[in-house]
Every structure is written in structure tokens, then in C-alpha cells.
Amino acid sequence: MIVAEDSAILRQGLVRLLADEGFDVPAHCGEAGPLLALVDRHRPDAVLLDIRMPPTHTDEGLRAAAAIRARHPRTGILLLSQYVETTATVRALADDGRGFGYLLKERVADAEELGRSLHRVAAGETVVDPDVVAHLMAGARAAQALAELTGRERDVLALMAQGRSNQAIAQALVIGAKTVESHVRSIFTKLGIDADAQDNRRVLAVLAYLRDS
Numbered sequence: 001m002i003v004a005e006d007s008a009i010l011r012q013g014l015v016r017l018l019a020d021e022g023f024d025v026p027a028h029c030g031e032a033g034p035l036l037a038l039v040d041r042h043r044p045d046a047v048l049l050d051i052r053m054p055p056t057h058t059d060e061g062l063r064a065a066a067a068i069r070a071r072h073p074r075t076g077i078l079l080l081s082q083y084v085e086t087t088a089t090v091r092a093l094a095d096d097g098r099g100f101g102y103l104l105k106e107r108v109a110d111a112e113e114l115g116r117s118l119h120r121v122a123a124g125e126t127v128v129d130p131d132v133v134a135h136l137m138a139g140a141r142a143a144q145a146l147a148e149l150t151g152r153e154r155d156v157l158a159l160m161a162q163g164r165s166n167q168a169i170a171q172a173l174v175i176g177a178k179t180v181e182s183h184v185r186s187i188f189t190k191l192g193i194d195a196d197a198q199d200n201r202r203v204l205a206v207l208a209y210l211r212d213s
Contacts, residue, residue, distance in 0.1 A: 001018055001025045001044050001118065002038050003018070003025060004050065006031065014048065021112070031054045032064040035049065036064060039068050039075060045122035046076035046121050048118065049079065050080060051081040052081065059085075062079075062089045069098070076100070076122040076124070077099065078102075079101065099125065100126050101127035103127065125163050130159075130162070132161075149187060153183050156183040157187055
């Protein structure tokens, strides 16, 4: 695992938290510039990085993520940012389907949650914060379809976007597994996507829908 975060205090905290969660963090950096070389050298299972980094604090992290994906397609990428970005680069990384995550710093509850997300991304799964999904669904067709969802279906969709299984969704919402299955079928019917897709493919189906909207 490699961590790229320009805030020294936050970066050191992330490295320590990840080490406590059992991750090996052989390198970390405060700028996007040296990140690709570090990935070349250490070949980590995943990279945790911010989107806006020095020197311009605009999209250095995103460009570094795209470069890593191009050179090391099996390396998982987890964006951890305080901003919601829905640029073409973000969409391309999400659509790729090879280990991608996008979490908002303020919504990561604890180190255990971050660790689970990194394990999923390293395993090739997709983890997307529901706020990011909401911004991606700004298209007219997507917004109309989203408006048709019930409150409970929105809750289920948000957890699906985080890569959670039906069982995990049932536990989080304190409802039965069959009830979750019913909600998932209804969501996919309203969104017009394949209701038979499972687990990570369900998230990819949602992202594919967003991409086409």
C-alpha cells in the first residue's frame, strides 16, 4: 500500500492507521510527482491518494491515478478527497472496473471502514461514496429515474454504491435479506439495468448507467 496525501499530519495518521489494520505501507509521499516511480518500485496492491495535490492543488492526484492505471492495471486505486469530482478522468477510472474507489474524507467513519474499502479495491472491486453517485446522477434521465426511487431504495442504492453485498445491506439497514433483494430488483427495474448482476458487477452496472445518462 502506498499513500499520497499532501497534508503531512493526515498522511502520517493514515500510514499509522493502515499499519494498525495490518497493511504494509512501504512508501508514502506528499506530492503526486514521485508517486508513479514509487508504484513502479514497490508494486503495491493498491494506492490511496488525494485528488488535489501540489503544486496547483487541482487534479494532480487524478492524473497520477490515470497514469498508474495505464502502467499498472492490476493496482487498485482509492481516491480519498474532501471534494466531489465528476470529471471524465473519474468516470473513466470508475468505468474501467479494475479496482477503483472514491471516498469522501468527512464520511469515512473509522480505520476499519477504510481498511475494508482498501481490501475491496485491492481485490478488484468498486467502492463509491453515495454523494459521488448523487453528483454523477445529475443527468436529466438519471435524475428522473432517481426521483422514482423510494427513500428506502435510495438507502439501498447508496450502500450498493459502496460495494456492499445484500447481506451487508440488510445488516446496515436492519431489514431482512429478502427485503433487500426486493429493493434491488425494484431499483434496477427503475434504472433500466440488469437486475441479475451480483456484488461488484452491480456497482459497475450502476456506474455504467450513470455514464450513459
